[in-house]
Amino acid sequence: MLGTPMTCSIILVRDKKNLRDSFSNEASYLYQTDGDDFNLGKTSFQCGRRNDALKFWTLWKSVGTIGLEKIVDQQFDLADVAREYVSNSSDYTTYSYEDSISICFNYKNIDPMALCTALYEHKITVVGFGSFHDDTFIRLVTINANNSPQDILNFFKVMEEFAEKSILLEKLKVEQA
DSSP, rough: OOSSOOOOOOOOSSSSHHHHHHHHHOOOTTOOOSSSGGGGGSSSSSTTTTHHHHHHHHHHHHHHHHHHHHHHHHHHHHHHHHHHHHHHHHHEEEOOOOOOOOEEEEETTTTTTHEEEEEEEHHHHOOOEEEEETEEEEEEEEEOOOOOOHHHHHHHHHHEEEOOOOOOHHHHHHOOO
């Protein structure tokens, strides 16, 4: 969401004891410091790979706290653009919640797995699908800090045009058979 490398992750907790309780295990070959306060391997996802924190720290120093806030807010704003687009069209069924950067939907009752696969195989775009209970849906996640509202709207335009063209081609194949 912040535009950092995937391995640059942070988790914030009120009490560092929660980290130790979650990640601590005994492995003397990994943890070679005397005190647990300096032993990042026992309180981190990646066994103390300290340089990953440097990636976040340099981003933070370059854009500041307000800059990080703007990056996160932008992702939610883009999600709102997508959610509003989907909500305002009868061609879409919405499956996602507000206040999320994940927009889950279906388009014209087209099988979402088939549509996502076809978009990928025809080198149109890459979008994933997900499922919850008995529902399967397209899952658009706004995590690219370089996207604009127009990019989000363009995604829908490209997907819709491809889907319409694919439906038309299928009808022609059936008629010719």
